[in-house]
């Protein structure tokens with residue numbers, strides 16, 4: 001059997017050698033194809049390899065009936081429609097480690113170039129101007145580098161910045177004060193990092209939660225002498241807000257390797273003298289390109305020949321027999337985690353999943369994996385899947401525990417998820433109702449009956465006459481229709497909980513008003 005592998009973006013020749021040497025592979029190496037050509041070539045491809053240039057849309061994936069694997073020769077998979085791939089049974093793999101060093105080094109190169117105006121001075125000199133006074137820079141020593149996103153690349157940048165004798169302060173949802181101290185940096189919340197930074201660098205994935213993480217409000221918190229860097233993904237920093245801040249001298253400079261729309265030729269940010277930029281070169285070194293191409297080629301070959309993926313992004317590692325028994329529970333498991341983690345404050349330390357009722361007889365590990373994935377996905381994005389969820393939790397120092405008991409409080413099956421953070425411990429329990437699908441039946445100590453889907457608002461309040469009416473009025477004024485409302489309480493006049501499902505998301509201003517009401521202890525808006 002011969003496998004057809006389509007190379008859609010330029011890859012390292014040495015890196016793809018294993019593919020060329022394989023006897024059972026035919027390579028179609030035509031990087032930079034127009035959409036229609038790509039669609040046509042995908043029609044009979046078994047695998048495709050992309051970098052960040054090619055966007056693997058649903059239309060392309062659905063037009064490829066033989067496609068079994070998409071390999072991302074790099075880290076970010078925001079250019080691949082993962083839902084479409086999963087729905088069509090296409091495994092997506094990436095190369096998470098191969099370009100870490102190169103991207104960290106590129107960030108440091110940008111940091112130094114930004115501090116010393118190197119590109120601007122070079123441009124002037126090439127134009128015959130020996131300018132020294134206008135090109136005076138700043139030292140890095142004793143300056144504070146703020147890092148948002150302390151994963152693989154963020155950590156390497158921190159290490160290098162310390163070598164430059166900089167102070168480092170970082171925020172990452174998995175970082176605690178203790179962990180930060182261990183690596184010799186300071187821990188801070190996002191606001192602390194923004195306020196303290198002389199230089200700010202972002203190293204998160206691009207996803208719903210990090211889109212425009214650095215927006216107008218965030219930039220307003222920064223010192224006017226501060227400079228910002230983005231060598232992660234365009235879209236994490238709001239480009240319009242950055243442009244305004246630079247024009248109004250509220251920020252001193254920016255170094256950008258990535259843009260919301262690439263190629264960013266002619267972008268208005270590039271007209272500003274305070275901006276230096278590169279065309280998405282973070283991973284563009286001989287070494288990184290060879291690493292990622294080798295990793296992804298090996299993984300693709302292995303999968304096509306019937307093996308298991310090494311760096312899967314979207315697959316579920318469950319045998320067909322186990323899958324058949326557990327299938328209906330996956331939706332419940334997948335919803336409970338994000339429901340609870342959206343409500344929980346603090347840095348995640350432990351996840352415990354408790355199974356009761358008929359589930360006790362089953363191999364529940366795949367459900368546990370699925371729940372952990374749902375919780376971690378909130379911060380780690382689409383790279384977390386059922387296969388790598390446990391590994392990712394371990395990596396972040398999070399304990400995962402599973403236990404079973406026959407006591408199911410009258411339900412045929414019951415899954416209880418407990419999340420312990422450095423600030424609180426919260427639980428949610430759910431069941432699968434025959435014919436009605438997943439239901440949340442308990443939130444902390446309160447009994448509820450909530451369908452975990454759509455736009456939800458979860459409120460902790462004081463059980464007082466009029467509290468429910470006030471919430472109803474506020475929603476009515478905001479034009480938000482309440483579809484269902486569940487109220488639970490411990491006893492009369494004590495603490496209580498409301499879970500509302502609404503027809504459209506609550507706007508920020510309305511959520512703030514809700515939080516400001518004297519009867520309300522906490523209010524969260526979520527979308528499942």
Ligand SMILES: NC(=O)c1ccc[n+]([C@@H]2O[C@H](COP(=O)([O-])OP(=O)(O)OC[C@H]3O[C@@H](n4cnc5c(N)ncnc54)[C@H](O)[C@@H]3O)[C@@H](O)[C@H]2O)c1
Nearest residue numbers: 075076103149150151152153172204205231232282283379
């Ligand atoms: N410029 C380039 O060429 C280039 C090269 C490689 C990677 N990248 C980008 O860099 C990103 C990071 O890569 P990595 O290998 O370090 O990934 P990683 O998964 O190791 O680290 C990402 C970190 O971001 C943290 N995070 C998630 N949400 C956050 C939030 N709201 N606030 C703060 N932190 C948050 C996560 O907890 C995690 O620790 C990739 O997703 C990719 O898009 C760019």
Ligand SMILES: O=C(O)[C@H](O)COP(=O)(O)O
Nearest residue numbers: 051052053074075076283
């Ligand atoms: O996510 C990544 O790995 C980087 O953005 C690299 O992208 P590239 O493969 O297009 O250089």
